[in-house]
Amino acid sequence: MKFFYTIFFLLLVSLSSQGQNIKVFSEHTKEPIFGVAIYNVDKSESVVTNFRGEADISNFTDTEIIYFKHLSHVLKKITKLQLGNSNRLYLNSNTQGLEEIVISASKFEQNKKDIPQRIVSINGASIHFSNPQTSADLLENTGKVFIQKSQLGGGSPMIRGFSTNRLLITVDGVRMNNAIFRGGNLQNVIAIDPFSVQNTEVTLGSGSVIYGSDAIGGVMSFYTQEPKLSYSDSLLFTSNIITRYSSASNEKTGHFDFNLGYKKWAFVTNGSYTNFGDLKMGKNGPSDYLRTEFVSITNAGDVITENEDPLVQRFSGYDQLNMMQKVRYEPHENLIFDLGLYYTKTSDIPRYDRLIRYRDDTLLSAEWNYGPQEWFMSNLQVTKLSSNSNLYDKIKTTLAYQNFKESRITRDFQSTARSIREEAVDAYSFNLDLEKRLTSRTQFFYGLEYIYNKVMSHGREEDISSNISTPSVSRYPNGSSWQSAAIYSSIKYKPNSKFVFQSGLRYNLVVSKADFKENNVFLNLPFETSENNAGALTGTAGIRWSPNNTIQWKFNASTAFRAPNIDDIGKVFDSEPGSVVVPNDNLRHEYAYGGELGVKLDFDKKVVLDMSTYYTYLDNALVRRDYNLNGETEIIYDGELSNVQAIQNASKAWIYGFEVGLKAAITNQIYLTSQYSVLGGTEEEDDIEVPIRHVAPNFGNTHLVWTSKDLKLDMFANYNNELSFNQLAPSEAEKDYIYALDANGDPYSPSWYTLNFRTQYQISNSTSLTASLENITDQRYKTYSSGIAAAGRNFILSLKYSL
Template structure:
């Protein structure tokens, strides 16, 4: 009897206590929401949901109102007794408008998006999971504001507002990825970033030189990888995710696995991803010019051209890639944290498809043209400290990083026994110290310093495939070159009231470069042996954000930006196009951009949201490739071919302008429509002084999505579309690449318009398992994105299964 009384008493105590446990979920996805602050009206009691969205309400009385608040969801006010009656569950509604979003890239510290005078596009981890991109280039393309060019399957070169490659900046966890050999031609480095490790991506449209320095002329693409989560208790916090994916167009086979181990003050995050891609199949309906009727095979050292049994199969394009990441987080105090991150990615050899489809007469020009493994290693240590007593800062963040980049190029002409091979490596060290200080309730100061050091290793050799003998040849870059940048910046935000925000900043950069051409002079006979370039660059910006009322917001921004010449500009030797060779030029200066942007957002009660922007940029002293003389000669022998001499020069200017429009219609609680359209134009000065189309101005492009979501099911039916660029709208350098384009009725190359219809679905099978399936390019269109050597995928079924615990 005593035993039953004891059990009964225990149940009377424990059951009510357990009844105070609640779970906070997102209303649409039904996923747990961690980090939600729960407080009462007087804010005398406050609790926070854990990583499973759980919290205890024991400290609150049943009759009082509770408030639920975090950055990504609408604030909720509800009585505690109502929560208990609703099965101990609270549903939070995601914030619809992007203006409520918190962004980091504008100042390297958290700011409300509505305070920023520039347009910034955010892509969350949830959106990445739904879009299910094969590479980070595909992830950027899904934003609807970034145009992606591809020379081969293992690639993806972004274009933003008429600029691309080394006039755009890539950062990962605040560390600049651009290095001394980032080129003006198409860049593939973005594919080294693993989409599975990204927590969120921020795309700044327009100049970002004040905070980020050189190269940030057209925009900044900031990738923030996931951070290890500590448990904040003596209990181990363990979380794991596994993903398997298959795609039919290139027979993609991808696997991903990550683990998070969290202790009270320590946490570790380990991530591994591997992808294998076969040759890519193009669509069935479109220009026959894109078909691959034949290709070269080599058997026993003998080249021969064979017919392609399936001309829609782009042979060869396949490759594989592995991505590894290890992170460690240490929080010794609430106001102090250390984050160590180590990332390594490596591809296999991958063919440069656009070079393999060129002809010389009736035969294909190249027997081999492939990149060697693209490798990227980054180790970075970040310290973040918050202080309430310092006169210098309220928050400081320092980042020390080391990166190593490796790449190589290998090419051999059809039935030639000599293969040309170049190998490049860059060691990059950087240090950043960034500070945030609240000067008054209305004024906030951001400032910082930066140092970057790059050293380039470059070798060239040729291989006789019959004898296996090698001999040195001219290297792509002067071996041992160095590039340094030292900078200081300041940015101030003045907010006299909640409707008006002014932000203004200045940055000063000092650049130092050294290149020694002694090794290459035995092949080129340059009129100089070394060069040293030292110069300063000052940039600034000023902008306002004005919330006239609950419906209307204006953004206006003026900025200057610059790009300093790098080792690629002053020292590169390569065949830019058939019959031409680029040689070093030691007399270069920085190019400057001057631009303005005007944006307008209209929000009608979160039901209809319009976002439009127009912009103009003038690029002065633009670094472009032009005809050149070497020792008084306009032609030299290069790789056995008499070639026209060219060099990078400050020999042009450009005017870029455009218009962007986006709309979001929340038709019902479960159905919404989103659409984005981009119009870009631009002219640059040609060698004869005339104006010609700018090279990296993309065609008008956009997308439209109908998205239906209820409980565990999501359906996204969407279209992507792209306007035509006629022969006369192509830049002169593109007009010469007839092997890449369709031909019009006059036999001239042009970029046809195209569209695709697509369907994407996601279903949460269980709390742990989610199935994502997409059918892309349903009508099997055959098309190329502008300036791409490879045709885009035809009809493509993508199946992905993810499991979390």
């Protein structure tokens, strides 16, 4: 009997103790909040929530006011009596607070409002709600980045008139751009798993001082899930399981991640698999986009087959696998070791825009696939957050290795010759970034960087009837290298809360080496080796001035550069039907000069208007132009007489634009957001000014959002202006097979709009449902320069379960 009294007493104590504990959740995400400061009026009692959002409040009295404070949430005041028997408390998100801290501007945390440049921040809750299918779609959902797609397995960002190798991608601070990033459309961004992304920052405009070559038009910085420690002897275990279905492509996705957190060690494991079927376009739009027929590969040979449903874009489906493993070790409070391993692999990705080309009224290609695309990265970072050193207060060292593999497999209709070209890049990088507070008003950032890329490239022709392979010209000179060494510094001066000045300088030396002996067997180039040296000094200076709480001015001037890479110097490929690009060893770096002026009007956070205008001049622009090889303007390439072209410093470009964003709080639960981008620009071609290829049409979106405790609704529209035939760049006008035709039979990019609806319902603390109906009116359209039509009416359903 005594035993039962003891058990009963212990149970009462346990229940009493449970009543003295509280768990704090985000009202928006329903996830526990770490680091909530809980205190009374005189702060004689205070505790902080752990990674489970838990804290013991037994030391507070029942009637005293208890404060719950967190940087990214609204301060809450409540008594234990008001809490009653509930051990759960929900805090409302402070949207402005969530966007205050950015990393990409200096590699260390800074207050966003101090940065003279415009940076778009996307947090985890926004990513979860927008439910993007790829990281390209994640960027597109910002309304600030335009996405081009040549195929379903694609997504080439355009920012302020720049694209591809004039934009920089980083993952957890490591540069993703490599020596074969091309000037044509790129799909490398889709290698980043959107389920693994914790937050994203998009820098609009030059980032060359911090990031070097390629960061002319902007920087897209992806930060993935961080391992969470328990900081105690008990295990912190969290997990998420997500499934998603999309009707337009019959997409089926599965994702899992889990975190194991100990006192000093933490591990996070992340995996996703997606199967995309053939994408179905909308019913209402230009008939030019319909897929009326396709090539079937049979035992009897290639056959033209009528498409039973011309809205289905045969062949466009593919699969993708993403895996990530990260480890964190904190031996001391301010010393952190982070190891990240990332792996992505796709199936063959059909290049849809090449599969719809015709020659003499017959489909040109029986096969045109990107072979399996693979990306592996290992990333070791060591961060020390406080120091008594005279040289730095914070220091971060990053060592990374990446391996990229890609290939192209092509065969013409009824041809027995299959062309296969395979490439691989080994990329090594070292970064040392430091921060030092010189005075209470002045911070100094500086660092150095070294990058080395090695390119392997092979080509072969395969006879599908005999299975005999013979060597052929490779896409790049095999064994070529690209290396970059740089030193940079940046200073921030903030004399008061109203004014900030930031400035920086970077010197970068880039050396490319290539050996063309293997390809000279096929091309007979006038040179066998090439060495290209490009040194560039870039700088930036900007101010942020807030004379009062209503208005904020930003001004920034900068220079940027892009050094020729192996793709520019040594590439051999068919740029378009009837043309072939050949190597050019006489290239210099291109250089950009830019300025931006922005103003933000904040009317008591009820209405916020954000506007900016910018201008960029690009000198010595690297562009594709007609060329001659040993005096010949045409050569035979892949069995076709082709016009000879090469990348050359043959142009200047002028790009300008205006961006406006609006956020209006209609009620406490309803708000409106809208943004619109106006772009323009020209470049020199044959001594005349012509439109620039990567200047997108004017575009924007508008969202009307309603939120409650467990439900969020979003009704939104996306829209895009027309580009007439006269507004198309010459290289785009030649690709009439991807465009609609106007009344004169000339290609053009029609305007379009979509109406959409998205909702998210928190079923329980552990389960949430996200559903979207996109393109409700079933429009048939293509985003500018895209080879594949966008999805028609599309139902997307996603279920998330968290532990």
